[in-house]
Amino acid sequence: MQVTPELLGTFPGLKPLPQTTLVQLAQQSSVRKFARRAVVLNAGVREECVCFLFEGRLQGVDFTIDGREVGLYFVEPGDFCGELGMFDRGPQPEFVIALTAAVAVFVPMDSLREISMQAPVLLSMLGERLAARVRQMTRQRSLLGLPNISQRVCCQLWMLVPEKAQESLQDTVIMNPPTHMEIAIMLSLSRESVSRVFQILQTRQIVKRDGPGMLLITDTGALKQLAEGAEEL
Amino acid sequence: MQVTPELLGTFPGLKPLPQTTLVQLAQQSSVRKFARRAVVLNAGVREECVCFLFEGRLQGVDFTIDGREVGLYFVEPGDFCGELGMFDRGPQPEFVIALTAAVAVFVPMDSLREISMQAPVLLSMLGERLAARVRQMTRQRSLLGLPNISQRVCCQLWMLVPEKAQESLQDTVIMNPPTHMEIAIMLSLSRESVSRVFQILQTRQIVKRDGPGMLLITDTGALKQLAEGAEEL
DNA sequence: CAAAGCGAGTGATTGCGGTCACACCGACCT
DNA sequence: AGGTCGGTGTGACCGCAATCACTCGCTTTG
Numbered sequence: 010m011q012v013t014p015e016l017l018g019t020f021p022g023l024k025p026l027p028q029t030t031l032v033q034l035a036q037q038s039s040v041r042k043f044a045r046r047a048v049v050l051n052a053g054v055r056e057e058c059v060c061f062l063f064e065g066r067l068q069g070v071d072f073t074i075d076g077r078e079v080g081l082y083f084v085e086p087g088d089f090c091g092e093l094g095m096f097d098r099g100p101q102p103e104f105v106i107a108l109t110a111a112v113a114v115f116v117p118m119d120s121l122r123e124i125s126m127q128a129p130v131l132l133s134m135l136g137e138r139l140a141a142r143v144r145q146m147t148r149q150r151s152l153l154g155l156p157n158i159s160q161r162v163c164c165q166l167w168m169l170v171p172e173k174a175q176e177s178l179q180d181t182v183i184m185n186p187p188t189h190m191e192i193a194i195m196l197s198l199s200r201e202s203v204s205r206v207f208q209i210l211q212t213r214q215i216v217k218r219d220g221p222g223m224l225l226i227t228d229t230g231a232l233k234q235l236a237e238g239a240e241e242l
Numbered sequence: 243m244q245v246t247p248e249l250l251g252t253f254p255g256l257k258p259l260p261q262t263t264l265v266q267l268a269q270q271s272s273v274r275k276f277a278r279r280a281v282v283l284n285a286g287v288r289e290e291c292v293c294f295l296f297e298g299r300l301q302g303v304d305f306t307i308d309g310r311e312v313g314l315y316f317v318e319p320g321d322f323c324g325e326l327g328m329f330d331r332g333p334q335p336e337f338v339i340a341l342t343a344a345v346a347v348f349v350p351m352d353s354l355r356e357i358s359m360q361a362p363v364l365l366s367m368l369g370e371r372l373a374a375r376v377r378q379m380t381r382q383r384s385l386l387g388l389p390n391i392s393q394r395v396c397c398q399l400w401m402l403v404p405e406k407a408q409e410s411l412q413d414t415v416i417m418n419p420p421t422h423m424e425i426a427i428m429l430s431l432s433r434e435s436v437s438r439v440f441q442i443l444q445t446r447q448i449v450k451r452d453g454p455g456m457l458l459i460t461d462t463g464a465l466k467q468l469a470e471g472a473e474e475l
Numbered sequence: 476c477a478a479a480g481c482g483a484g485t486g487a488t489t490g491c492g493g494t495c496a497c498a499c500c501g502a503c504c505t
Numbered sequence: 506a507g508g509t510c511g512g513t514g515t516g517a518c519c520g521c522a523a524t525c526a527c528t529c530g531c532t533t534t535g
Contacts, residue, residue, distance in 0.1 A: 071384045079387045081380075093376060096369035102380045132365065136329035139372045143326060146379045147314075147335045151304045153386050154312045154430045156523085158492070188512060197387045199493050204514060221501090221512080389493085391522070421482060432523050437484060454482085454531090 012038040012114055020061050020114075021087055022138075025130045034124070038116045043107040050091045050105035055098065058115040061089040065111025066185065071103045080187070080195040082145065083108075094118060095125075095135060153196065159242035160235065161196050162206040166216070167236035170226060178229045186224040209242055245271040245347055253294050253347075254320055255371075258363045267357070271349045276340040283324045283338035288331070291348040294322040298344025299418060304336045313420070313428040315378065316341075325368060327351060328358075386430065392475040393468065394429050395439040399449070400469035403459060411462045419457040442475055 014031035017023050017038065023031065040063075043049055049067055050056055060067075067084035081103055084090045090105050095118055125131040148168065155161045166183075167175070174181035187195070189203040196203075210216045215232055217225040226232060234240040247264035250256050250271065256264065273296075276282055282300055283289055293300075300317035314336055317323045323338050328351055358364040381401065388394045399416075400408070407414035420428070422436040429436075443449045448465055450458040459465060467473040 071380065071387075073384055073387045073389075079384060081383070093373050096366070096373035099373065099377065102377050126362070129359070132369075133329070136365075136369060136372070139369070139376065140326050140329035140332065143372065143375060143379070144332065144335050146376070146383065147304065150314070150379065150383060150386075151306055151312060153383070154304075154306045154427075156306075156430070190512075194387075197389075200513085201494085201515085202492060204512095205492095208514070422484095423482075433483085434485080434524080435522060437482095438522095441484070 012036075012040055016040075016063070016114065017061075017116075019063075019087070020089070022089060022131075022134050023061070025134075026124070026128060030124055030128070034116055034120055037120050038114055040112065040114055043111045043113065045107055045110055047107045047111075048104060049107055049111070049113060050101050052102060052104045053100050056091050056094055056101045057119070058091065058117050059089055059095065059121060060091045060105070061114040061116060062086050063112045063114055065113075066108040067105050067111060067113075068108050068191075069103045069105050078194050079197070080191050081149075082142075089138075092135060092138065095122060096139070149195075155238075157238065157241075158198060158202055159206045159209070160238050161198070162192065162203055163210075163232060163235040163242070165192060165196055167232055170229065170232070174226070174229055175233075178233065180229060181226045182219075183224040183226065185222050206242065245269075245273055249273075249296070249347065250294075250349075252296075252320070253322070255322060255364075255367050256294070258367075259357070259361060263357055263361070267349055267353055270353050271347055273345065273347050276344045276346065278340055278343055280340045280344075281337060282340055282344070282346060283334050285335060285337045286333050289324050289327055289334045290352070291324065291350050292322055292328065292354060293324045293338070294347040294349060295319050296345045296347055298346075299341040300338050300344060300346075301341050301424075302336045302338050311427050312430070313424050314382075315375075325371065328355060328368060329372070382428075388471075390471065390474075391431060391435055392439045392442070393471050394431070395425065395436055396443075396465060396468040396475070398425060398429055400465060403462065403465070407459070407462055408466075411466065413462060414459045415452070416457040416459065418455050439475065 012035045014028060014035045017031045017035055023034075026034075043065070050060060052071070062084050064086055067090060069081040069084070069090065071079045071081055073079060084105065091101055093099065093102060121131070125135070152161060152164050152168075155164065169183050169186065171181055189207065190200045193200045193203045207216070211218070213231070215226070215228045215235075217227050219225050231240070235242055245268045247261065247268045250264045250268055256267070259267075276298070283293060285304070295317050297319055300323060302314040302317070302323065304312045304314055306312060317338065324334055326332065326335060354364070358368070385394060385397050385401075388397065402416050402419065404414055422440065423433045426433045426436045440449070444451070446464070448459070448461040450460050452458050464473070468475055
């Protein structure tokens, strides 16, 4: 499918590039559509493209040796994934699958690498992104070390709370929260355990479901306390 | 303490730089010595230097909210750490402590950033390094998801096996293996559990202690089987 | 040389969380 | 309607690994 320079320009990471460069990139790029649960990027193979998400929601997932799924991170529209090979030409370490129907633009790595030679903006953007990923993984990892299960769940929930609400402690809402199952595999817990923790959080009026796709945080302060282990559940 | 350009040149990451650049860097760098267990880099603060390890052994560690230590990675001589801020000027995410007495060269980030503008070698080296770190963290993380304890330990052990031995399945040796306690905190297990797994591995003649600082792998194939979950312990 | 400290090995106890087995609900098909 | 499917709530059971409380051997240190 055709890719217009304008489409590429909608991505924050590519916006700073000069128009001529975008035109050039657009010619080499392609758009692909994915159904829910479809595989966007394969693990283990050397991907030749960076995947810019236009519509929908993706998730990076890994599989343990015993076949269980482990959720790693989410990709939202405007963001991209599969950029690791840009640096070391190594294989994509994890799968990326579509959580919803999705539309993505595939830009060849070779072209990006070439362009990044001339455009330090691109390189530093990629560097920042990678750094952010390391930071995110570090946090996630320290989370997995927590001995207390409900604290783990609360911490994970806390990481999903929008930043502004984290500071102001105002009531807020998490859009498209992961399912209990998804949280469970992110934290290597059983689905039932996550369910039970949520049950307690709800009876304590700390969170509240508002249909699927919406989780109200009705006591942000309490959630923070629980996440930090200052209070036991 | 004085830093000579020759000293800087001993680091693989800096070797490709022109002599004049090394001279310039050397003037701004400093050498520091650390006792065992000393803090080399602090978490949470914005470090202004990248730390190149000359002698000794360092470890990146994090602390869970409840104060337990979590081991993240090791730094060997010739390698460096604290480079994350190079990309996003953010704070150092984790502590780095000396596992043994150590000598390290501190090179100011500002200078490195400046130089990296002219020398793409440096930038791509840093990028590769960061990418490698992401890969390493991905592997480590998938490890933490394993439901079986002995498999976790064997996997961790497997990751410490030198690459050549991983392929050839020859008997080999792990130099300076982590203590049981260190393995335990890396895998969020109790020290006793790790001890018990090692006990079984030893009676089965799969590994063998050779004093502190040496762990012989006497049945590399079996260890691989266990790590992959093909066999139960 | 004790003394102290660290790493390692081991048994007994216990409680937490995984597993299994259900029921329930809303959404979406024919 | 009836059917299925995905996400969720809950109780019963039980096994495994954390915890505790030791001992042992080796280094380091005064």
